[in-house]
Amino acid sequence: MDYSEIEKQIARRRQVLNELAPIDAGVWLGEPEGFPLACEMKPEDLDAFGGRYSLHGCLVSHWWGKTAGAAQGNAALGRPMGDDRYVVWTALPRYPSEPGLLPGPDLRPDYVKGVRIFPRAHNFLMSRWQIGGLCEWLERSRVPLFVWHTELEWDALYTLVGEFPRLRVIVETQPLKILYATRKLFALMKERSNVLVELSNFAGAGFIEYAVREFGAQRLIYGSFAPMNDPLVPLGMIIDASITVEEKRLLAGDNLRQLLREVGS
């Protein structure tokens, strides 16, 4: 049996993966919700996970930020161990003020490099009168805002990112497939240059080439949504994409590196 073609493809993919130097925007600790086949990832698993997928860094989130409460999730994350490993805290509106570890002008440890909101799960609106204070601070401190596409109202996000043009919003393609929202997502990305998309489920036919051509490679951010999802899905999309090597590096890590560098600047 001749396995030479398979062995060639394996070697090529390993080499490209190393050259991409990926940073993962979506690694999750804690017990997953709605993914009965997924195993929980623990902090001590992160080193092996990073090694397996040739990661050069990651942003870690905690499921409790959604399922238990924002402050509980942020407390559970703790300070990440290891170089180039940062966390995404869960945020709530600035008013009414609530106790606990919640991100804002008076509380953002250096290792917190992103903020996520769950407007549906936590019952608030994505309107200026509700989260304008939070957005003003995020915009001023250059902290990117992450939000699952299932948690947002598209009209409200369109208005919000227009009102805060320096706020970078990363629309995450989880926990359900983004496919059915592509007419809204792509139109929003066309209209609002401060909207970026995370790639874990950005896997429709030709999506990468289309988005790079329409919006530019700077608008796509690699994230895995592990351990619910396989990092090799979005990485595979990047590895075989018909785009330049420089564009692949942007998607896999350089875009996120740039965002992280700007936090707090």
Place this chain on the structure above:
Amino acid sequence: MNNSFIIDAHTHIDSPGIYFTPRFDCRDLIDLMDLLGIRVSICSDHFSIFRGSGEGLERLLKICEESAGRIYGLAVFDPRKEGDLPAIRQRIGRPGLVGIKIHPSFHRTEPESPAYEPIWRLAAENDLPILTHSWSVSEHNPSQRYSTPERFEHYIKRYPSVRLVLGHAGGRGTGRGEMVRMVNTYPNVYTDIAGDIFCLDLIESLVRQIPAERILFGSDFPWLDPRANLTRIYLSEISVHGKQLILQENAQKVYRIP
């Protein structure tokens, strides 16, 4: 790409309409196949899935004939459409037609329904495999209850010679365990990994639970890009022989692809 050998055992053509996708037609599919070393795609058309076989099937078979062995077709059977069975029967033996596709969730029909009996009989009489959509019970999509893997047991018991492919590995919930049980119980039951079954270590866990000889690579183009599932097979921690089976040989066997 030279040295194309892969068989993508689960693709579609045409836009399904319910979402935007930039690439969905036969030319787009062949372009991706060329890029990725995919020699053959097994395809059913969305027009037939949503509107019934006949016009769509005829167009698909023409595409198969013109593709010079790159695309093989599955005839969609919707048990609610009276015209589907005769349309399929009339085209048995046409070059490129290699099996039947059923989708109880889209077609809102219990898979044990007597309405499916004629297509199972036709498949048995003509040595044609059946690819079915299969999934797990889902709170987001209640119609998936029509396609949980154990529900196909009714007919596979009656037609044990028919090769049945449970698409999408039974989904991402309880359907997975049922798919595993079905494959391990019935020698002619297979599964494919088409769609966004993006679970971590999917390939490794499937190979631990069922024979690698029963797992087929599939993309679900244009719902998903073939690139989403390819690298995870190549870099999975299974034997190279297992990868060869999944990427090529199993589909060749099930669909009798030369």
